Amino acid sequence: MADIAPAHVKIARRGLMLVISSPSGAGKSTIARTLMDKDKQIGLSVSVTTRQRRQSEIEGVHYQFVSQREFERLRDSDSLLEWAQVHGNYYGTPREAVETAMGEGRDMLFDIDWQGAQQLQDKMSADVVSIFILPPTMAELQSRLHRRAEDSEEVIQTRLNNSRAEIAHWREYDYVIVNDDLNAAFDAVQSIVKAERLRRDRRHGLFDFVEGLIA
Ligand SMILES: Nc1ncnc2c1ncn2[C@@H]1O[C@H](COP(=O)(O)OP(=O)(O)OP(=O)(O)O)[C@@H](O)[C@H]1O
Numbered sequence: 001m002a003d004i005a006p007a008h009v010k011i012a013r014r015g016l017m018l019v020i021s022s023p024s025g026a027g028k029s030t031i032a033r034t035l036m037d038k039d040k041q042i043g044l045s046v047s048v049t050t051r052q053r054r055q056s057e058i059e060g061v062h063y064q065f066v067s068q069r070e071f072e073r074l075r076d077s078d079s080l081l082e083w084a085q086v087h088g089n090y091y092g093t094p095r096e097a098v099e100t101a102m103g104e105g106r107d108m109l110f111d112i113d114w115q116g117a118q119q120l121q122d123k124m125s126a127d128v129v130s131i132f133i134l135p136p137t138m139a140e141l142q143s144r145l146h147r148r149a150e151d152s153e154e155v156i157q158t159r160l161n162n163s164r165a166e167i168a169h170w171r172e173y174d175y176v177i178v179n180d181d182l183n184a185a186f187d188a189v190q191s192i193v194k195a196e197r198l199r200r201d202r203r204h205g206l207f208d209f210v211e212g213l214i215a
């Protein structure tokens with residue numbers, strides 16, 4: 001197995017970059033929030049966005065809401081690790097928080113679209129684990145956006161119109177989960193995180209216990 005470091009080589013463990021994407025309304029933020037509640041080892045990357053704040057959202061918790069001018073300043077000063085225009089607004093991942101977490105070996109979750117996922121994959125492929133969430137049907141996707149009752153009808157229609165083009169990127173992800181039953185979808189995400197942490201630890205030769213057994 002070529003990816004295991006020899007026992008005498010100690011490599012600093014880096015955090016996992018868990019990327020989760022989906023068409024709007026498929027349930028990725030719900031799954032991400034549940035994971036953050038249950039798994040205290042993982043931190044959420046809080047994006048900056050030019051989108052208007054929704055009623056339920058808190059500044060600095062769900063997003064950092066910024067003006068177009070401030071977004072351009074952050075982008076042009078290379079303060080964003082990735083950025084994209086999605087459904088007519090700009091979104092980006094602040095670089096500093098991610099680099100600090102990775103360097104300290106802390107895992108991070110990114111609720112970002114396929115364009116952002118591609119950029120992280122290009123820049124930091126060794127650390128990225130990507131998951132795409134699908135809705136069970138397009139009709140259910142539509143009714144979830146309506147039931148969420150956070151966006152205007154016009155915004156909902158824009159998001160639904162974009163959903164097929166977003167779903168077309170599903171093959172670019174390491175894992176694909178159909179979010180029909182929320183608990184089952186969450187369990188699948190949790191299993192992926194657990195398995196990927198084991199793989200990462202094996203890769204970094206941190207199985208001190210095994211080394212002790214065979215010493
Ligand atoms: N398995 C499920 N069954 C029924 N409703 C669900 C399920 N998963 C999520 N929902 C509901 O669907 C709505 C959309 O979910 P959520 O906001 O998590 O979507 P999203 O993919 O993050 O969308 P966006 O990209 O617009 O942020 C929410 O009201 C959520 O409670």
Ligand SMILES: Nc1nc2c(ncn2[C@@H]2O[C@H](COP(=O)(O)O)[C@@H](O)[C@H]2O)c(=O)[nH]1
Nearest residue numbers: 047083084086091092093111112113115116
């Ligand atoms: N490329 C990025 N995409 C992002 C980021 N933050 C959020 N998103 C994605 O935007 C859409 C819409 O989100 P919403 O909160 O307005 O519903 C969704 O697909 C998010 O995943 C980011 O920093 N970069």
